[in-house]
Amino acid sequence: MRNKDFSIDGSLVIVTGGNTGIGKETARKLSSAGAKVIIACRNMEKAERASIEITELSQNPVKPMLLDLSDISSIGRFSEKFLEVYGTPDVLVNNAAVYMRKYQETSFGMEMTMAVNYLAPFYLSNLFLPHMAALDGETRIVNVTSDAYHVKDFDAKLSTRKHYKGFSAYSQSKRALMYFTFEMAEKIKRTSVTVNCVNPGHAATNIWPSDAIHWKAARGIISMIADPPSYAAENVVFTASSNEMKGVSGKYINNLAIGEPKKDSFEENTSHDLWENTLLYLQNLI
Ligand SMILES: NC(=O)c1ccc[n+]([C@@H]2O[C@H](COP(=O)([O-])OP(=O)(O)OC[C@H]3O[C@@H](n4cnc5c(N)ncnc54)[C@H](OP(=O)(O)O)[C@@H]3O)[C@@H](O)[C@H]2O)c1
16 A cells, blocks of 8 residues: 555655656755655666756655657657656656647657647557556646747647747647646546646756757746756646645646646537547547
8 A cells, every 4th residue: 555645755666768868857856855756768878867966966766767758669668668667656746748840740740749748648648548547545636837828829739839839839839738637637546646836947958959049048938047956846846746635536737736727728519629629639549
C-alpha cells in the first residue's frame, strides 16, 4: 500500500523534459524532497548529464529515460518500459514543451507544437491512467501550461492553420492542454487520480527561439525580467507534491494558489469535442 496519505517522499515521479529549465528544477526539488524521480527526455546524452547533476545536488538517485514526445511510438515504448522497470508512477509531470518559430510537422503530419505540447501529454496520461487509478491512494497528473492560453478562435478539430504564427500555435497548444485537464478531471472524478494544470510563470529558459535577431533581443530582455527556473518550478512542485493539493482536481494553479483561468476563455462543449477528436485522431494513428 502506497501513499495512503499523499506524501512525495518515496513517491515515484516522472518529469518530462527534466533535463533543463523548469523541468530540471522541478526534478531537483522533488528529488531533494525524497521522491524517486525519472526524467523523460528526447536526448539521452543531455538526460544522463542532467541526472548526474541533479543526483549530486539532491543526494538521491535520479534516472534518465528516453522519450520523444513528437513520436507516437516512442510514447508507447516509454510507457511500457517504464511500467516494466519502475512500476506505476505516483506523479506524472507533463512539463516538456516546444515553441516553434517556423511551421514544422511530425512524421505523422501534425503541427509540431500541438503534437508535443498537447497530443503527447494526452496520450501519455491516458496510457498511465488505468495503472495510476489502480493504486491505493492518491496519484497526480500535472500539466504544465502557460498564461499564454488566450488564443482566439480555438480549433478543437486539431487541423493545421493556413497562416502559421509561432505564438498562436503555442497558445493554442496550451489552451488544448487546459481543456484536456478539465475534461479528464471530470471523467476521472470517481478515481483517486487528480489532474491539474499549472502556470509556472515566466522564466529565462531555452524555450524561446534563438535563431532570429528579434528573438535574440527578446531573450535578452526575458533573462533580465523573468524569474529563474527554480522560482518557476515552485509552482509545479506545489501542484505535484503539496498537501494543499490533496484531493484537488481540474484546477488551474497560478502563483502557488488554486484558482480558475479566465472564465470567458473556455467554452463548455469544447473540452468534450476536443477529447473526442483527439481520441479519433489517435485511433487512426496507432
Ligand atoms: N519559460 C517560461 O517563461 C514559461 C512560461 C510559461 C510556461 N512555461 C512552460 O514550462 C514548461 C517547461 O519549459 P521551459 O521554459 O523549462 O523550457 P525549456 O528549457 O526549453 O525545456 C523544455 C523541455 O522540453 C523538452 N522537449 C522539447 N521537445 C521534446 C520532445 N519532442 N520530446 C521530449 N522532450 C522534449 C526539451 O528537451 P531538449 O532539452 O532536448 O530541447 C526540454 O527538456 C513548458 O511546458 C513551457 O511551456 C514556460
